[in-house]
Amino acid sequence: MERRTGSGLASVEAEQDGTFVLRVDGSPQSQVDLADPSHLSFEYMRRIGDVVDAIAPRRQPIAVVHVGGAALSLPRYVAVTRPRSRQIVLEPDEDLTDFVREALPLPKRSGIKVRPVTGRAGITELYDDSTDVLILDAFEHEAVPANLVTAEFFAECARVLRPTGVLVANLIDGQAGLPFIRRTAATVLAAIGPGAVLAERKILRGKGFGNVILVASRHPLPDLVDAGRRAQPPYDAMPLQDLAGKATPLTDAAPFTPPRAPASVFRS
Template sequence: MVDISTGTARLEKLDGEADSYVLHVNGVPSSSITLSDPTRLDFEYLDWMRRAIDVVLPAGSLRAAHIGAAGCALARALDATRPGSKQTAIDIDAALLGFVREWFDLPRSPALALRAGDGAAEIGTFRPDTLDVLVRDAFDHDSVPPALQSPDFFASCAEAVKDSGLYVANVPDSGDHGVLKSELNALGEHFAHLAAATEPAILKGRRRGNVVVLASNTPLDTAGLDRSLRTAASVATFLSGKGLRSRLGL
């Protein structure tokens, strides 16, 4: 265990694995990393995110930003599968960024630049219409910081993301869908097309878990997204458009 700017971090080696680790930040599992295979994403919601990105933006390099870096698992996977991509990973914890750069031998800038700062402020530093992908996966313990759920934040995200690009977020859902509905309503003020993917039990309100939210100003390939998410190792239910609004009562 090591001290970081916001508390503590520790690496847990997975039993029976030669070089696979789970990074815990302030006691919360935050990233799963396999050093020899950057494409391996053990956290199911990260696999769903990568699948969504591959369907919506199926070819070529990407300009991507990640708000909430942790171990940079998704950024490592995109770097391995999208040669020539330029990514920026932002985390409020400067010390954590130093450790993960050391522990995980991350790609160097400009392939992957690490930036310490408040994501709510840093999103405003990107030029308009420059990002193909913007990922928000930032937590304070088990909740998203309020500044990353504000109207100003979502407006800045929409300004930075290309019309053909994709906003992707990890939204914690406690069963009543309150946070999820609030974020979808806020995103709907700035993005024309919304979708969500999660486990059926979470959607039915039976347990807490991760919901991956997608937003774009270009129509989403809903059939392709549904097909890809149904073939994931952990199958996700995909909803968009009227189906999403009806299911959540939006």
């Protein structure tokens, strides 16, 4: 199936293992296992799943906000592992959401509510202290939107998170010294609090372009090192403040351009 949407030409294709991949203009966005939504195929999504599993017991309902929707892989994961969870997805491309719902239907009473609004606008409409986990996983043309990584945006995230709430942000970088990730880490640290950085060692050493997960909370986080060691491929977990160092936080007033993933990079 394929359909022209606001994000581009969207298609859903069946894989040999029974999963389905959503692509937009040929770029993989999400992979969904309708038979087992707890199966997360993309490596970065499995890391986010590790974070959710570490902070909330399975079967325990939680309140989750997702900035970015695509094929709703992570909302499906939470819905099946923690039934009765309340989930809000901020996804501005309503045509894409309609296409995904048709091609990859959500189960009845999933608790997943998709709002056709940008992350920046949608976050301002949420109640204070209403969210256990806020997941940022939004891209435009293979880059994180600049207005979703500033001090002003993360201040709104801090407002809607409960005292024990956790921010999880999926970013990409591969530039020497990881300037974008370091500045975003400094921004998150200042707006929300300490946490961890999850990524393959080669990425953290600046020897490759790929996904970096930032985790932050005002409440102490559980240890994520063991989960990283067990993962395939394994990933490192380092303190957020170590990566931030003396980097300058990002703001709306200071223009910058988040890095764009090369065409050869598969965001998995």
